[in-house]
Amino acid sequence: MTLLLSMAAFALASSISPGPVNLVALSAGARYGLRASLWHVTGATLGFTLLLLAMGLGLQQLLAQWPPLKTLLHGAGVAFLLYMAYGLARDDGRLDSGKAQRAPGLLSGAAMQWLNPKAWLASLAGIGAFAANGELSLVGQFAALYFVICYLSIACWAYAGAFLRQYLEQPRRMRLFNRGLALLLVASALYLLLW
Template sequence: MSVLISMATFALASSITPGPVNIVALSAGVRFGFVASMRHVLGATLGFTLLLVLIGFGLHETLQHWPFLTRMIQWGGVAFLLYMAWKLAADNGEFSVEQSQARPTLLHGAMMQWLNPKAWLASIAGMGAFVADGQASLIWQFAGLYLVICYLSLGCWAYAGARLSHYLGSAARMRLFNRTMAALLVGCAVYLLVP
């Protein structure tokens, strides 16, 4: 039982702490409300869980043989973070009906996790710490725990954003919030580029 508690603690610590996916969940909650942002949350959770399972079953070994793939994932993640930051910074802060197409999607959330270096590090570190021998039953237990904890953690960020939206009623406040979130995403990207 203590291994499961350790796994759950690790999953909570890595899921609830700020990162690019959490920032986007917060922003989506502010912009589109809790229910709409939960598509992003579900996609990010499923994307991460798939990544975790694949790492557990040996994807990390493949990446060790071809380190350029890891570098490509890192650069793809940086490019995606900068794109997201640009979209947030360019937003005028006004709510309109036409913006319904820009609502978060399940696929967008999943893709973010696969381009999120924090997700890769958490997957590799978690599997290395708890399932180093590759025991299938432990991989599935860890993935099941992570699925629930990641979903709830990201959901908390989306909920916080939805609650925060009441204070961001004007376009000027929304622009300030969006640009702050954009700056945080740029900060995440810069952090990834520093060796």
């Protein structure tokens, strides 16, 4: 039971803390509402769970054997964060703009996790701490537990965004909100470059 509690605490700490996927969930909740943003939440949760399973089933050994691959993934993650920040900073802030906009969906949520440096670090650290030997039952338990906690954590961010929606209906406020999120993403990218 102690191992499961440790796994749950790790999953909660790494899932609920601010990161690119959570910031997009917050923004999606504010822009599109909770129901529409739950597709992103589901995709991000599935994407992370698959990444965690891949790490547990041997991807971590591949990364250890090929350091350039790890460097390439790190660079792609930083570039992705900057791309997302640029998109948020450029947003006009209108919730009801004439162009048909779609909330981030299932596939984009899943893909985000595979490009998210925080997800890679969390899955590497989690597997290293709880299932380093690749024992299938431990990897499966950790992934199942992480799935539930990850979903609820990202959904909390989407809910917070949906709650803030009433305060962000003015385009100026939404632009400021999105630019603040963009700055957080740039700060994350800079941190990763220096790390």
